Structures are given as C-alpha cells and as structure tokens.
Amino acid sequence: MMKRKARQSKNKARNAFSDKSQTYLHIHAHALFSSLGRIVKNTFTSVMTMLVMAIAISLASGFYLLIDNMQQLTGDIESTNKISLFLKPNVSDKSGRTLAEKIRQNKAVDKVVLITKKQALKEFKEYSGFGEALNVLEVNPLPTVIQVLPKNTLDDLQAIESLMMEFKHFNQVDFAQLDMQWVRRLQTMMQIMQRGVLILTLLLGFAVLLITGNTIRLELQNRRDEVLVAKLVGATYSFIQRPFLYTGFWLGFLSGIIAWLLVSIIMLLLQSPIEELSLLNGRAFELSYFGFFDIISLLSITSFLGVLGAWIVLYYQLQEIKPK
Amino acid sequence: MLKFDHVSKRYPEGSDVLLNVSFHLKRGEMAFLTGHSGAGKSTLLKLIAMMEFCSRGCILLGGQNLNKVTEREIPYIRRKLGLIFQDNKLLYDRTVFDNVALPLIVSGYGYKEIGRRVRASLDKVGLLGKEKKYPLTLSGGEQQRVGIARAVINKPEIILADEPTGNLDPELSAEVMHLFEQFQNVGVTVLIASHDANLLKRMGHRILTLDHGQLKVG
Ligand SMILES: Nc1ncnc2c1ncn2[C@@H]1O[C@H](COP(=O)(O)OP(=O)(O)OP(=O)(O)O)[C@@H](O)[C@H]1O
Ligand SMILES: [Mg+2]
Numbered sequence: 150m151m152k153r154k155a156r157q158s159k160n161k162a163r164n165a166f167s168d169k170s171q172t173y174l175h176i177h178a179h180a181l182f183s184s185l186g187r188i189v190k191n192t193f194t195s196v197m198t199m200l201v202m203a204i205a206i207s208l209a210s211g212f213y214l215l216i217d218n219m220q221q222l223t224g225d226i227e228s229t230n231k232i233s234l235f236l237k238p239n240v241s242d243k244s245g246r247t248l249a250e251k252i253r254q255n256k257a258v259d260k261v262v263l264i265t266k267k268q269a270l271k272e273f274k275e276y277s278g279f280g281e282a283l284n285v286l287e288v289n290p291l292p293t294v295i296q297v298l299p300k301n302t303l304d305d306l307q308a309i310e311s312l313m314m315e316f317k318h319f320n321q322v323d324f325a326q327l328d329m330q331w332v333r334r335l336q337t338m339m340q341i342m343q344r345g346v347l348i349l350t351l352l353l354g355f356a357v358l359l360i361t362g363n364t365i366r367l368e369l370q371n372r373r374d375e376v377l378v379a380k381l382v383g384a385t386y387s388f389i390q391r392p393f394l395y396t397g398f399w400l401g402f403l404s405g406i407i408a409w410l411l412v413s414i415i416m417l418l419l420q421s422p423i424e425e426l427s428l429l430n431g432r433a434f435e436l437s438y439f440g441f442f443d444i445i446s447l448l449s450i451t452s453f454l455g456v457l458g459a460w461i462v463l464y465y466q467l468q469e470i471k472p473k
Numbered sequence: 474m475l476k477f478d479h480v481s482k483r484y485p486e487g488s489d490v491l492l493n494v495s496f497h498l499k500r501g502e503m504a505f506l507t508g509h510s511g512a513g514k515s516t517l518l519k520l521i522a523m524m525e526f527c528s529r530g531c532i533l534l535g536g537q538n539l540n541k542v543t544e545r546e547i548p549y550i551r552r553k554l555g556l557i558f559q560d561n562k563l564l565y566d567r568t569v570f571d572n573v574a575l576p577l578i579v580s581g582y583g584y585k586e587i588g589r590r591v592r593a594s595l596d597k598v599g600l601l602g603k604e605k606k607y608p609l610t611l612s613g614g615e616q617q618r619v620g621i622a623r624a625v626i627n628k629p630e631i632i633l634a635d636e637p638t639g640n641l642d643p644e645l646s647a648e649v650m651h652l653f654e655q656f657q658n659v660g661v662t663v664l665i666a667s668h669d670a671n672l673l674k675r676m677g678h679r680i681l682t683l684d685h686g687q688l689k690v691g
Binding site: 171175374375377378379380381382383384385386388471472 | 519523545552
C-alpha cells in the first residue's frame with residue numbers, strides 16, 4: 150500500500166518533470182520561432198534592415214573572395230619566377246647552347262630554355278605587329294636569351310637571387326633579370342590590400358553590430374509593456390532577454406544568407422569577363438566561390454554578430470526599464 | 474510576514490510621500506489600506522513589490538530585508554507575490570489565457586499544469602470560457618478580474634491588491650472580496666488598497682489608514 154503510493158508519487162514527479170523539461174524546450178523553440186514570426190510579420194522593416202546588413206556583409210565577404218582569387222592568380226605567377234639571362238650580342242648560337250647545357254647541369258635548376266636570336270626575332274615579328282618595320286633592319290638587334298626556371302624548392306627569394314648572381318658571372322652573359330621583381334611588388338600590394346580588407350571587415354562587422362543593436366532597441370521599445378509585466382510577475386533577466394537574443398540571431402543569420410546570395414550573383418556576373426581575361430593570359434583560371442566551410446563560417450560570424458549586438462543593447466537598455 | 478519599520482519614501486522630485494510608516498502583518502492576516510487620493514497607498518504597495526525602494530527605514534518580507542535584496546533575487550521574491558495593479562497592467566496583444574498564464578510561463582511550469590491552473594483561476598473569478606478573448610474586448614470589470622486571476626495563479630504567499638474592485642459593481646466586489654478571504658483562510662496574507670468605505674466597514678478586517686503619507690493609529 151505504502152509502496153504503491155510512493156511509486157505513484159514518484160511517477161507523478163517524473164511526469165511533472167518531463168512536462169516541465171518538455172515545456173522548457175518548447176519555450177525555447179517557441180521563443181526562437183516567435184521571434185522569426187515577428188520578423189516575418191514586420192516584413193517591410195525587417196527586409197530593409199536585413200538588406201542593409203546583407204550589403205555590408207557582402208562587401209566584406211566579397212572582398213575576401215576577391216583577395217582569395219587574386220592570391221590564387223599570383224600563386225600561379227609565383228611558380229614561374231624565372232631568370233632571364235640576356236647574352237652579349239657577339240655570343241654565337243653555338244656558344245649559347247653550350248652555356249645553356251652547362252646551366253642545365255646545375256642542381257638548383259629545373260628547366261632551361263634557349264631562345265636564339267633568330268627565334269627571338271621570329272617571335273617578335275609574329276606578336277608585335279612590327280614585322281614589316283623589322284624587315285628594314287639589316288642586323289638582328291635581339292640578343293640570345295636563356296630562360297632558367299629554378300627548382301620549386303627555391304621558394305626562398307635569396308636563394309634565387311644568389312643563383313642569379315652565379316649566372317651573371319659567366320662572361321657570355323650581358324645581364325640577368327629576375328622576373329620576380331614585379332611579383333614581389335604584387336605581393337606587397339596584396340598584403341596592403343589584405344590589411345585594408347581586414348580593416349574594412351572590422352568596420353563593416355561593427356556596422357552590422359550597430360544595425361542589429363538599433364533594431365533590437367526599437368523592438369524593445371515596442372515591447373516595453375511586455376517586458377515590464379514579465380518583470381513584475383517574476384521573470385528573470387535571462388527569460389526576458391531570450392526572445393530578443395533570438396531576434397538578433399535571426400537578423401544576423403538571414404542577412405548572412407542574403408549576403409551569400411548577393412556575392413554569388415556578383416561572382417556569376419563577373420565570371421565570363423574573368424574567364425576571357427584568363428584565356429588572354431593563356432592560363433586557365435578557376436574562379437573560386439564560397440566553399441562549404443566558408444558559408445558555415447560566414448553564417449556563424451553574422452549570427453554571432455547579431456546575437457552580440459542584441460546582447461549589448463539589452464545589457465544597457467533592460468536596466469533602464471524600471472522597475473528592476 | 475510583512476513588517477514596515479519606520480519607512481519613509483521620497484520620490485526624486487518632491488516631498489515625502491510616506492513618512493515614518495510602521496506596521497506588522499502576520500501570516501494569514503487580511504488588511505485594508507485606505508486613505509485619500511494621493512495619500513501614498515499605491516506607493517506603499519510598490520515598495521513591497523520592489524517597484525520602488527524606500528528612502529529610510531526597512532521593510533521585512535518573510536524575514537527578508539527588501540533593501541538588501543540583490544537584483545538577481547528579485548524575480549524569485551516576486552514569484553511569491555500576487556500583484557493586482559490599479560491600472561491592471563494587462564498585455565493587450567495577448568489573449569486572456571496568455572495573460573493569466575504569464576506568471577507560470579515565466580517560472581517554467583509545464584503546459585499541462587499551466588492549462589489546468591489557468592482554467593481553475595479563471596473559474597474562480599467567473600471568467601471561464603473567455604480564455605481566447607483579448608482584454609480589450611472585455612468590460613472594465615472583466616479586465617480587472619483577469620488581473621486578479623493572474624495574481625492568484627501562482628499560489629502566492631501574499632496578495633497585494635491596488636483598488637481591485639474599482640470597476641466592479643457591489644455584487645462582484647463582494648464576490649472578489651470573498652475570493653480574497655478564501656485565500657486568507659488557507660494562510661495567504663492579503664493587503665488591499667481601497668477607498669470603498671462601505672465595503673471596508675462591512676468586511677470587518679483590520680484597516681490601515683494613510684493620511685498624507687502618515688499612518689493614522691486607530
Ligand atoms: N513615480 C512618482 N514620481 C514622483 N511622485 C510620485 C510618483 N508616484 C506617485 N507620486 C506622488 O506620490 C503621491 C502618492 O501617490 P500614490 O499613487 O501612492 O497615491 P494613492 O494613495 O495610491 O492615490 P490614489 O488613491 O489616487 O490611487 C502623489 O502625490 C503622487 O504625486
Ligand atoms: Mg493608487
């Protein structure tokens with residue numbers, strides 16, 4: 150008899166517990182979706198807000214994508230940091246060939262291409278469009294050129310430079326030139342741009358934070374009575390702030406998605422001109438889009454910014470709603 | 474249960490609204506708070522609900538000094554109070570059900586429990602069947618009773634009512650007062666601000682009279 154009663158009360162307690170915990174989850178889900186519902190209900194304002202946020206986000210992420218693509222492009226160039234050795238005018242083709250063979254023996258060298266005076270002239274005539282004019286010249290003004298491609302292991306600029314110095318001392322060589330100079334300049338420019346984009350991203354992230362903050366502030370003003378009454382019947386701070394944090398989350402998340410769409414559209418528009426450009430360069434260039442991880446991190450960051458913006462505003466504004 | 478010890482209250486702008494008020498309500502006691510308009514009745518109730526804090530003296534609620542309560546503790550203390558406001562403070566974009574259920578939702582009750590208790594509470598104030606209505610579609614007296622239903626749903630230890638019968642006809646007033654007496658009978662402390670002199674006399678409970686912020690003896 151006693152036992153049964155105990156079991157009954159235990160069951161009752163368990164039922165009450167599961168009722169409670171289910172309700173707890175339910176309240177969270179409800180807050181999550183009712184805040185989404187509220188966003189949908191105020192379509193015009195929400196869409197405006199989210200578009201503004203999305204534009205800021207797509208600017209930042211678009212620049213990242215741009216840098217990413219440019220890095221890939223310069224990456225291609227980097228692997229062709231070749232040394233050009235211009236031979237003295239009086240060096241014969243045969244002597245040039247011997248030198249090229251000698252250089253080929255060097256362990257640090259991957260590939261050697263000899264361009265004789267004749268070949269150079271022919272190529273020049275073909276590509277420059279000065280063909281007729283050059284026919285007038287009696288002597289071939291172009292030197293023999295040996296193009297040296299160092300092994301990939303020579304990523305180190307200094308190693309390449311010392312290799313070049315070595316070649317410079319051959320007495321057939323008039324002067325040596327490293328095609329890296331401008332690559333280096335490009336890389337420096339890329340670094341500057343990268344830093345610029347970082348600063349821009351921080352600013353735009355701050356803008357997103359402010360926009361969510363302001364939206365939440367307005368929302369809080371509209372629901373002031375609700376907050377007040379909830380406080381008076383014993384709502385805790387976390388209970389009151391929860392729906393607003395969810396609103397911040399949705400704002401960030403949805404504008405992240407819109408930004409992703411925006412950037413994708415822009416990339417699609419840019420794709421064909423870039424493809425043309427890369428064909429002109431004689432180099433197949435694959436435009437890189439957002440990968441799966443990029444999208445995940447983009448959405449996480451924007452959602453986080455939304456929640457953070459809401460949180461900061463709530464921290465200051467909820468205290469202003471009296472009573473405590 | 475509730476003890477005022479030389480309590481004074483002054484709003485930032487203006488003079489003392491309450492001056493040197495001292496009294497003691499025992500657990501399960503029912504008392505009326507009366508006085509002219511502007512005497513400080515609402516202010517006194519607000520001090521207990523921690524909507525305001527006293528300038529001097531101290532208030533003990535269930536042995537706890539309200540001046541020393543931290544912000545974190547306030548919600549949990551408020552859950553033991555049943556507050557009825559002079560202006561009802563209903564949420565007009567929520568149904569009667571949601572309004573009455575709010576204290577339970579806030580305290581994390583389960584839905585089955587909430588549904589059961591809301592109906593019981595509405596039944597007590599004679600509003601069963603109006604759960605789905607919105608407060609603005611109800612009469613003033615009905616709205617007031619929604620506020621009462623919300624105040625008693627949490628089985629409070631103490632009920633603080635500010636003019637709970639202001640919009641009710643004598644018959645309904647008597648019913649509501651009877652409801653409060655039922656709560657008193659099960660050990661709930663009740664403090665009601667009212668200037669309905671006839672009603673007060675008829676009820677025969679303890680009467681605290683405020684005059685320009687001072688408690689009159691007698
Ligand atoms: N927030 C406030 N700031 C400044 N003064 C206030 C505030 N609230 C009330 N008062 C003043 O305190 C005095 C008492 O107000 P209270 O609302 O307590 O009176 P009451 O006894 O409830 O009157 P009534 O019967 O009309 O409701 C009034 O003179 C009022 O002007
Ligand atoms: Mg009043």
